[in-house]
Amino acid sequence: MKTVKQLLLSRILLASCWMIALFPVHVFAGDSMRSYNADLSGTSVSGISSGAYMAVQFHVAYSSMVKGAGVIAGGPYNCAEGSAVRAIRNCMKPDSAHPVPDVKNLETITDELASSGDIDKTANLATSKVWLFSGTEDTVVKRPVMDALEQYYRHYVSPANIYYKHDLHAGHGMIVEDNTASACSTNAKPYINNCSYDAAMHLLEHTYGSLNPPSRKLSGKFVEFDQREFLDGDAYSHSMRDSGFAYIPASCASTRCRVHVALHGCLQHFDAVGDQFYKKAGYNEWADTNNIIVLYPQTIARFGWNWKVFWTWKYVFNPNACWDWWGYDGADYYTKSGSQMMAIKKMVDRLGSPKT
Numbered sequence: 001m002k003t004v005k006q007l008l009l010s011r012i013l014l015a016s017c018w019m020i021a022l023f024p025v026h027v028f029a030g031d032s033m034r035s036y037n038a039d040l041s042g043t044s045v046s047g048i049s050s051g052a053y054m055a056v057q058f059h060v061a062y063s064s065m066v067k068g069a070g071v072i073a074g075g076p077y078n079c080a081e082g083s084a085v086r087a088i089r090n091c092m093k094p095d096s097a098h099p100v101p102d103v104k105n106l107e108t109i110t111d112e113l114a115s116s117g118d119i120d121k122t123a124n125l126a127t128s129k130v131w132l133f134s135g136t137e138d139t140v141v142k143r144p145v146m147d148a149l150e151q152y153y154r155h156y157v158s159p160a161n162i163y164y165k166h167d168l169h170a171g172h173g174m175i176v177e178d179n180t181a182s183a184c185s186t187n188a189k190p191y192i193n194n195c196s197y198d199a200a201m202h203l204l205e206h207t208y209g210s211l212n213p214p215s216r217k218l219s220g221k222f223v224e225f226d227q228r229e230f231l232d233g234d235a236y237s238h239s240m241r242d243s244g245f246a247y248i249p250a251s252c253a254s255t256r257c258r259v260h261v262a263l264h265g266c267l268q269h270f271d272a273v274g275d276q277f278y279k280k281a282g283y284n285e286w287a288d289t290n291n292i293i294v295l296y297p298q299t300i301a302r303f304g305w306n307w308k309v310f311w312t313w314k315y316v317f318n319p320n321a322c323w324d325w326w327g328y329d330g331a332d333y334y335t336k337s338g339s340q341m342m343a344i345k346k347m348v349d350r351l352g353s354p355k356t
Helices: 004-022 050-061 084-088 103-116 122-127 143-156 199-208 276-280 283-289 339-352
Strands: 043-048 066-072 129-133 162-165 174-176 192-194 221-226 243-248 258-263 292-296 302-305 315-318
Touching: 043 050, 043 199, 050 066, 050 122, 050 258, 050 339, 066 199, 103 122, 103 143, 122 143, 129 143, 129 199, 143 162, 162 199, 174 199, 192 276, 199 283, 243 283, 258 283, 258 339, 276 292, 283 292, 292 339
Parallel strands: 043 066, 043 258, 066 129, 129 162, 174 192, 258 292
Antiparallel strands: 221 243, 243 292, 302 315
């Protein structure tokens, strides 16, 4: 029989397990992000799914800095207009009852935001490069939504600078040339699909022009960095992980590299798929030989009150660790003052700061 002491210890252990299950602890393992004196005039962004929506937000809001965007299974700027229902219906699977948002209305909103200074001037977008992708087998974000994004961009960007691929029998995911990835038509985790097509190469080449051949063996290093310092010490409140990742080519030690921000989709964050996205999405091999730092910010799944900083009483419902493109983190999520937007901008700025 167990002694009273053993029973007490067992109950304490059981209670501890329940506490961990109810209130998971996100262990931080990154150092402060270093500065690399990167050339920020060559900054670009891309993303898949919620990361695609975030890429569009970041591109439009910071158009004075971002020269190009790659969008895989996303939609037009401010598509959800602050509504989670619009996000999951009109902006993902539109139908007669939930039509694709009126692009002209979104253009009007964009122009008003630019006039008020909440986002950069839309004139900056004229010379941007935009690369769009929609798979014919994508059951998560349907093609009409991407068609609306093309229409939106055509209002601001020179048509010659827009490329839209929509004829590949691909499901919902980052499209790669990798036999170890999921089948091309897959619509499931880790959302990296082998379609014998290199999306990372095509979107980077569309933005930067002809690229050097990819590296067969990476010369640089992956770094894990503290994301909290870009969010006033509290990443958790904003459904972001305590640490994010970046790939730094060896050439960046002696060359001013450019920066590309690669944004994962829902259920594609590190805590769900490990290093699958930041190591296998196809960016690093091209970045390695073309002087490009790749920044991989990270979200976390959040649903409930903030138990870490309980006095903020901030409630967040983001169980799939999506980027904020409908307002779960604040009403200004799509502007330059949105917390996640500002955090990514600060990360890019740090990469462009003089080397220390």
